[in-house]
Each structure stands twice: as C-alpha cells, then as structure tokens.
Amino acid sequence: MSSSRRSILRALLPFALLTAGAAYALASWNWCGRWEERTPVVLSQVRGEGALRAGAAKVALSPPFPVVVAGYAPPRPEASQAEVPLQARAVVLEAGSARVGVVSLELLFVTPEIVAQVRERAARAGVREVLVVATHTHSSFGGYDARWVAQLSGTGRYVPAAVDAVVAGASEALEKAVASMTDVTLEVGSAADAGLVSSRSGGQTPDGQLTRVVLKGAKAPVAEVLVFAAHATLIPRKRALVDPDYPGRLSALREAAGSGVTLFVQGSEGNASVAFSEGQGAERAAGFASRLSALADGAAPAAVEGPVRLAFARVQAALPRPDSSRLVPAFTRAAGDNFLCASSPRETEVDALALGPLELLAIPGEPTTAAGRALVTLTGATHVLGLANGYVGYLDTAEQVLSGQGESRRQYFGPTLMERLGAASRVASGTVGFSAPE
Structure with a gap:
C-alpha cells in the first residue's frame, strides 16, 4: 500500500469511527417513548340463548x-x-x-x-x-x-x-x-x-x-x-x-x-x-x-340438549413496552427495542366466545402449553385458542421469560405480557360469563 493511500485511510479513520459511534448512539436512543398501562376495555359484546x-x-x-x-x-x-x-x-x-x-x-x-x-x-x-x-x-x-x-x-x-x-x-x-x-x-x-x-x-x-x-x-x-x-x-x-x-x-x-x-x-x-x-x-x-x-x-x-347459549366479547388490552433482551446481544438491546417498537402496536385484542358448554378464549399470538393452562386457570376457559384477530408473537409464562427459557426466547415482549393479556382475558371471560375458575 502506498504512503499516500495510508495517509488517506488514517485521515478517514476518525471520521469512520465518529460516524459509527453516531449511528450507534442514534440507534440506541429511546425512540419508543412511554408505554402506558391501561385498564382493559370492553369493545363490544353480544349474548343470546x-x-x-x-x-x-x-x-x-x-x-x-x-x-x-x-x-x-x-x-x-x-x-x-x-x-x-x-x-x-x-x-x-x-x-x-x-x-x-x-x-x-x-x-x-x-x-x-x-x-x-x-x-x-x-x-x-x-x-x-x-x-x-x-x-x-x-x-x-x-x-x-x-x-x-x-x-x-x-x-x-x-x-x-x-x-x-x-x-x-x-x-x-x-x-x-x-x-x-x-x-x-x-x-x-x-x-x-x-x-x-x-x-x-x-x-x-x-x-x-x-x-x-x-x-x-x-x-x-x-x-x-x-x-x-x-x-x-x-x-x-x-x-x-x-x-x-x-x-x-x-x-x-x-x-x-x-x-x-x-x-x-x-x-x-x-x-x-x-x-x-x-x-x-x-x-x-x-x-x-x-x-x-x-x-x-x-x-x-x-x-347439547335444550336452548344453546351464544355469547361473544371483544376486549382491548394495552401492550407492555417491547423487550428484545432475549433476542439480541446485550450491547444492541436498545437498538433492538427501537426496532420492535417501530413494528409493535400499543394495544391488542383478546376475545371470549361461549357456545353451549364451550368457553373459548382467543389470544392474538402463540401461547405455549404452560401459558394456555395458566389462562385456563385464570379464566375458567375450556380452551385457549391462538393466532386470533392479530399477532403479537409468542406468549410464555412470566417464569419462563424471566429465566430466558422455552419460547420466551422468541417473545417480543417481557414478562408483563402475560399479565396484560391475562387481565384482558379475565375481563373478556367475565363479560361473556365463563364458569368460575377453579
């Protein structure tokens, strides 16, 4: 390499480092803003028998x-x-x-x-x-x-x-x-x-x-x-x-x-x-x-003998702030959070449907077996359905998220996701009139 080319590279190095540092700082800035917690809201409901x-x-x-x-x-x-x-x-x-x-x-x-x-x-x-x-x-x-x-x-x-x-x-x-x-x-x-x-x-x-x-x-x-x-x-x-x-x-x-x-x-x-x-x-x-x-x-x-109960409720839930800590290396977490925030809604929907003896809780994502059983215990649902009315990714229990185990390694949100969707599930199931949980 000629001395003139080395001189040019030495001159450009500080500029390149400064540019990389500025890009990292920009990506690491908190672009998510504040994500407020809100009480679940019943959007609509219908009952008949x-x-x-x-x-x-x-x-x-x-x-x-x-x-x-x-x-x-x-x-x-x-x-x-x-x-x-x-x-x-x-x-x-x-x-x-x-x-x-x-x-x-x-x-x-x-x-x-x-x-x-x-x-x-x-x-x-x-x-x-x-x-x-x-x-x-x-x-x-x-x-x-x-x-x-x-x-x-x-x-x-x-x-x-x-x-x-x-x-x-x-x-x-x-x-x-x-x-x-x-x-x-x-x-x-x-x-x-x-x-x-x-x-x-x-x-x-x-x-x-x-x-x-x-x-x-x-x-x-x-x-x-x-x-x-x-x-x-x-x-x-x-x-x-x-x-x-x-x-x-x-x-x-x-x-x-x-x-x-x-x-x-x-x-x-x-x-x-x-x-x-x-x-x-x-x-x-x-x-x-x-x-x-x-x-x-x-x-x-x-x-199913006699009159059939049919009831349905839609409930809006506020989502927690996205959390990329299990998805990316620690030094890029802030940038990862910003990337997820740009693609994440601030609210989602949880639904409950009762048809005769069936009491169905519908989740907008992929609940694991453990998360599904936790929601059944919480609401009294006979079944928890996934992939319904939207998609917020995986849903695992808070314990799995905190330990970084199970499907939480693919989850876009932290341990409070289960809490938020669980609260909305309680409202939806109560609105429809699910059987009392055990």
Whole structure:
C-alpha cells in the first residue's frame, strides 16, 4: 500500500469511527417513548340463548401470484402456484338475538388490518361480531403485514394485493355462510393422543387433545370445528409452492367424508410440534392429517340438549413496552427495542366466545402449553385458542421469560405480557360469563 493511500485511510479513520459511534448512539436512543398501562376495555359484546342456527361456507383464496412463501426468515422461495388450493372457511352462529361469525384462514397469522376489513364487510352482511383465526401454516403466502419485523422474520415484502386477496376470500365465505343458515343441533366431543405431539422447547408437554364441534342440520352436518395444537411446519421450507400443510389437508379430508365445512383452529401451539415422521413433505402432511381425522372420528360428540347459549366479547388490552433482551446481544438491546417498537402496536385484542358448554378464549399470538393452562386457570376457559384477530408473537409464562427459557426466547415482549393479556382475558371471560375458575 502506498504512503499516500495510508495517509488517506488514517485521515478517514476518525471520521469512520465518529460516524459509527453516531449511528450507534442514534440507534440506541429511546425512540419508543412511554408505554402506558391501561385498564382493559370492553369493545363490544353480544349474548343470546335459544334454538341454534348456523351456516358455513368455504372459498378458495386467490393469492396475487407470484407470491413469497411465508413462514421463515430469509431467504424465502417465491411461488407461482399452489400445491393444494388455500381456503377461507367460515361459520356463522345464531342463538336468540346473538349472531357471531368465525373465519379460519390458511395463513401463517392474521393482522389487525385484515381483521378490521373483514369485520367491516361482514357487518354489511349482517354479522357484526367476527372472530378471525389462522391455521398457522408456514407454507402459505405472505405479503399482508406492513410491519418491518413481520416482513423480515416471516411474511416478506408488504403487498396490498395480498391483503385484498385474504379479505375478499374471508368476506365471501362469511356472506355465503349467512345465506346458507339453517336450524342445527350442537354436538361436542374430544379425544387425545399425546404421541402425536411433542414440546420443541421444554416446559409443559402438549397433551395432543383434539376437540370436535359438530353443527348438524336436519339431513347432514353443516359444519365441523376441530381444535388442535401443533405447528403446521411439515412442508419443506424452501419449496416454491404455497401449501396449506396438514390443517388444510385435514379439513379437505373431513369435508370429502361428509362432515360439512370443516374449520381448523389452533390451540396453545406455541411450543407444540408434530411428532409424526412417516413420509416426507406433502406425503407427511397428508399422513398426519389422516391420523388426526381418525382421532376426530374417535371423539364421539355428545348432543347439547335444550336452548344453546351464544355469547361473544371483544376486549382491548394495552401492550407492555417491547423487550428484545432475549433476542439480541446485550450491547444492541436498545437498538433492538427501537426496532420492535417501530413494528409493535400499543394495544391488542383478546376475545371470549361461549357456545353451549364451550368457553373459548382467543389470544392474538402463540401461547405455549404452560401459558394456555395458566389462562385456563385464570379464566375458567375450556380452551385457549391462538393466532386470533392479530399477532403479537409468542406468549410464555412470566417464569419462563424471566429465566430466558422455552419460547420466551422468541417473545417480543417481557414478562408483563402475560399479565396484560391475562387481565384482558379475565375481563373478556367475565363479560361473556365463563364458569368460575377453579
């Protein structure tokens, strides 16, 4: 290296160090501001009791191909077609003066933007209360979340047309469900096979329980809702096809067998992995779906006699300040917090739905088995549902967060997240009238 070049480098070194220091100081400045704690607020509620009516429908989603395959960090493949068509499935329930819609979307998660637009269109169709859930397939399409954290970690570049495709499919399914409403009876059953699931990060072990809800018309089932907890990650991550993974195959299998429109709903799947190794990729997903279908057949449902209670409540919860301490090295924590703050809402929604003997608590994220059981103890819920009406990431117990164990290593918020969502859950469950917790 010539002496003149060395002189130039020596002259630039202080400038480079000063620039790096300024950038670090700027990134470390507290851009989050103050995050206030607020009492949970009931946004809306509806109650009814009487003869049960229901309608159901499914509509294929039409992604704006080519689309990114969502579910994992970069690099992500781009897909121009689907291995199996992705679906939006909806059921609308009515008892007395209460009417509630439930939509299951074959996506990684749903966003408040999607939920708000679906509810706006549903209201025009006569359904003012809607619960929107995702099956959490890690091989569906992305592009529907504008938050930088989501774009980087899972869903890829934001494309408004992707939002439009999801909203159109969900809304059409709800409209068709309303048009098909008829008198139904309610049947509920459950079965469990702990050998089908395992914990991927320690802590409490998933129990492999599957709950089957049947809405039976005069001649045939109108709809079936299956609640189960396990990540839908059986499709290889670099496959350049969108795919609904095992939840979509399970629903299609049940529908072909005459079970009516079958909605799959995730439970507390935060640390639950599929423990099924027969086959690879699509073959493995189909095999697991077949095993779950057999488990559903064994969940002999019992009829609910007399008038059916239907109640629903939406509660707003203030979120704590984001906490990146478990996600990044200590010296970059301030910058990590700022990055999360830029993508984090300051409030979220927790919902409660009562249908006959079912008392369902819906969380906007991925509760672990332990977090789900803690919420059951807190509220008296029969089930805790995940991936509902938004996404705030993982939810583990405060003990796990403080020790840096379990899924808390992926959690965007600190130990107070459980406290905030728990408080909102208590309000939601109390508003709906869940049975008193033990």
